[in-house]
Amino acid sequence: MQSPPSTGTSAPSLLTALAPLWFAGVSARITILAVPPVIPLIHGDLHMTETQVGLLMSFPVLMFALAAIPGSLLIARTGASRIAIAGLLIIACASAARAAASNIWLLYAATALMGAGIAILQPALPTLVRNWASERVGFGSAVSTNGMMVGAMAGPVLTIPFILPAVGQSWRMALLVWTAPVVVAALLFLTIAPRDRQNPGDAMGTGARRWWPDWKNPLLWLLALTLGSNNAFYFAINAFLPDYLNSRGEGALIGAALGGMNGMQLIASFVLLVTAERMQRQTWPYLVFGVLPLAGVLAIIFGSAVWIVAGATVVGFSLAVTFVMTFALPPLLSPPDQVHRMAGGMFTISYTIGVIVPVLCGALWDLTGLPWMVFLPIGVIGVALTALGYFLSMRAASTKPTSAQGDR
Numbered sequence: 001m002q003s004p005p006s007t008g009t010s011a012p013s014l015l016t017a018l019a020p021l022w023f024a025g026v027s028a029r030i031t032i033l034a035v036p037p038v039i040p041l042i043h044g045d046l047h048m049t050e051t052q053v054g055l056l057m058s059f060p061v062l063m064f065a066l067a068a069i070p071g072s073l074l075i076a077r078t079g080a081s082r083i084a085i086a087g088l089l090i091i092a093c094a095s096a097a098r099a100a101a102s103n104i105w106l107l108y109a110a111t112a113l114m115g116a117g118i119a120i121l122q123p124a125l126p127t128l129v130r131n132w133a134s135e136r137v138g139f140g141s142a143v144s145t146n147g148m149m150v151g152a153m154a155g156p157v158l159t160i161p162f163i164l165p166a167v168g169q170s171w172r173m174a175l176l177v178w179t180a181p182v183v184v185a186a187l188l189f190l191t192i193a194p195r196d197r198q199n200p201g202d203a204m205g206t207g208a209r210r211w212w213p214d215w216k217n218p219l220l221w222l223l224a225l226t227l228g229s230n231n232a233f234y235f236a237i238n239a240f241l242p243d244y245l246n247s248r249g250e251g252a253l254i255g256a257a258l259g260g261m262n263g264m265q266l267i268a269s270f271v272l273l274v275t276a277e278r279m280q281r282q283t284w285p286y287l288v289f290g291v292l293p294l295a296g297v298l299a300i301i302f303g304s305a306v307w308i309v310a311g312a313t314v315v316g317f318s319l320a321v322t323f324v325m326t327f328a329l330p331p332l333l334s335p336p337d338q339v340h341r342m343a344g345g346m347f348t349i350s351y352t353i354g355v356i357v358p359v360l361c362g363a364l365w366d367l368t369g370l371p372w373m374v375f376l377p378i379g380v381i382g383v384a385l386t387a388l389g390y391f392l393s394m395r396a397a398s399t400k401p402t403s404a405q406g407d408r
Contacts, residue, residue, distance in 0.1 A: 017132035018143045020084075020193040023185035024125060025147025026154075027088055028118050031095040032060050034155030034178040036238045036258055038164070038171035040246060045171070046104045050243065050374075054362030057239035059108055061231065061358075063115030064122065064351035069213065071120035072344030076211040080127040080340070081193055083120055088186040090117030095179045099172040119351075123343040130331040130339045132194060141328035142269070142276040149262075149269035149320055151181070156238070156258035210338075213345025219333060222392040224346045226286075227326045228353030229385035233293060233378055234319050236358040237261070240365070240374045241300070241312065247371040256309045257300075261316035268320035276324055280332065281397040285325050286389025292318040294382045297375050322389055329396060357381055 035042075039053060048056070074083045094114035101107035125144050133140030159174055167173035213220060238261075242254045272279070279285055292314050299311025330342040361374040 016192045016194060018140065020185065020188045021125065021128060021132070021140065021144045022147040022150075023181065023188050024084055024088065024121060024128075025144040025149075026151035027091055027147075027182040027185045028121055028125070029148045029151035030154055030178050030181055031091060031114055031175075032057075032118070033152045033238060033262065034159060034175055036242055037156055037159035037255070038174055039239070039242050040251070040254075041169070041171040042107075043243070046107065048104060049362075050240075050365045051359065051362040052104060053243065054236075054239055054358040054360075056104075056108065056111065057235055058355045058358045059111045060115030060118060061235060061351045061354040063112050064119045065348050065355060067116045067119030068123055068347035068351065069211070069344045071123045071347075072213070072340045073211040074120060075124055075127055075340040080124040080131065081189065084124040084128065084193075085186060085189045087117045087119075087121030087124065088182055088189060090114070091121070092179055092182040092186060095182060096176055099176040119347070122347055123340050126327075126331045126343045127340045130334075130336050137331045138276050138280055138328055139273070141331060142273045142324060145324045145327050146266075146269040146273055148323075149265045153259075153262040153266040154178070154181075156255075156262040160255040160258075211341060211344065213341050213348070215345065217342075219395060220342060220345045221349070222388065222395055223326065223329055223342070224349030225353070226350075226385065226388040226392045227323070227346060228350035229381050229388060230319055230323050230326060231350055231354040232357035232381045233315075233385060234323070235354050236361050236374070236378050236381075237297075237312075237315060239358050240361055244300075244371050244374060245308070250304070250308070253305065253308055257312040260309045260313035264313045264317040265320040268317045269324060272321065272324045276328060279325060280328060281393060283390055283393040283397070285321055286386060286393055289318040289321040290382070290386030290389050293385070294379060297378060297382070301372050301375055322385060326389070326392070329392075333396060353381075 035057065039056075042048065042056070043053060071083065071087075074086075091114055094110050094117060097110040098107055098114070101110055126141065129137060129140040129144060155178055159178075163174045163177055164170075167177065238258070241257055241261075242251075245251055245253050245257065296311040296314035296318070299307045299314070303311060330346060331339050334342045357377050360377045364373040364376060365371060
């Protein structure tokens with residue numbers, strides 16, 4: 001049995017490797033998903049249209065698309081752990097700046113900067129999983145994505161019943177509170193996380209110095225389009241579910257619906273900590289959990305009370321499964337020195353889709369005056385998720401393991 005190739009980092013213990021990865025995962029979602037519970041407050045304070053609401057949720061996703069490839073370049077030149085630290089510091093500062101925004105344009109600017117920080121953090125995560133947990137890539141990816149699910153759940157579940165009452169119903173203070181976990185993540189990276197001991201290109205060979213994605217690789221496009229469908233579905237639902245329920249006079253269900261959707265994502269991620277490695281390269285997760293979100297959307301549109309909450313819960317659990325399955329594939333299917341390139345290209349394409357869909361949803365509502373129209377693009381993207389995920393899993397099943405995996 002050969003040892004995995006050197007990656008330029010010290011051999012980390014399980015704790016020092018996984019704890020920073022988990023908190024980085026939290027940081028990649030918590031400041032974004034803290035917004036939906038306070039959207040009605042922001043909406044009223046800053047006098048926003050539904051299209052502007054869609055833009056607010058789309059700005060971080062736009063930055064994910066624009067800054068993913070520069071993030072790949074920075075990782076190749078500087079090292080994944082250093083870029084992760086820089087990303088976390090940007091997220092913390094920009095997220096705190098949102099609380100001081102006096103108008104929508106300043107809020108957009110701070111949100112875009114926050115998105116840029118997340119954008120350079122995200123390509124670093126699969127690279128760090130490959131470097132720090134080379135013997136347990138599937139498990140390391142599941143830990144990182146579990147952190148994302150906790151970050152996605154905490155804001156929707158805790159903001160309305162606990163944070164807002166504690167801060168006098170101030171959306172500004174609520175957003176500031178959710179900056180704290182990002183600060184913790186940065187401190188962990190600065191204190192216990194392994195360090196790059198030398199230039200990553202020197203340690204990993206010429207492949208690490210290459211950063212531009214291979215756009216001719218069909219696997220890259222399958223990964224990107226599948227993840228993009230998942231992200232677009234998820235961000236659009238989170239952006240418009242609160243206002244949709246308000247439009248129906250069922251605003252009292254916002255907390256339960258968002259909590260159920262994002263809480264079930266957390267439960268799914270814990271289940272996947274145990275099962276993810278066995279489910280990888282299987283087709284059935286996409287066939288089952290690609291279709292179920294569509295059923296959840298139908299329950300939200302045509303149901304009431306418990307059916308709305310149940311539909312949102314089904315959406316959250318199902319999207320978590322397909323997200324974890326897709327997010328874990330770059331470090332599994334790419335050579336160790338190519339993970340950042342695959343991840344950069346995947347995030348660029350996928351989050352471009354995530355920008356377009358929520359804006360289209362909001363524009364359809366504004367143009368037609370029909371709240372349910374926001375779900376039309378979401379339904380189309382749900383069908384695409386199922387089909388693309390099936391073909392991706394077929395491709396992954398036929399792809400030979402990377403050399404490092406084969407050596408194990």
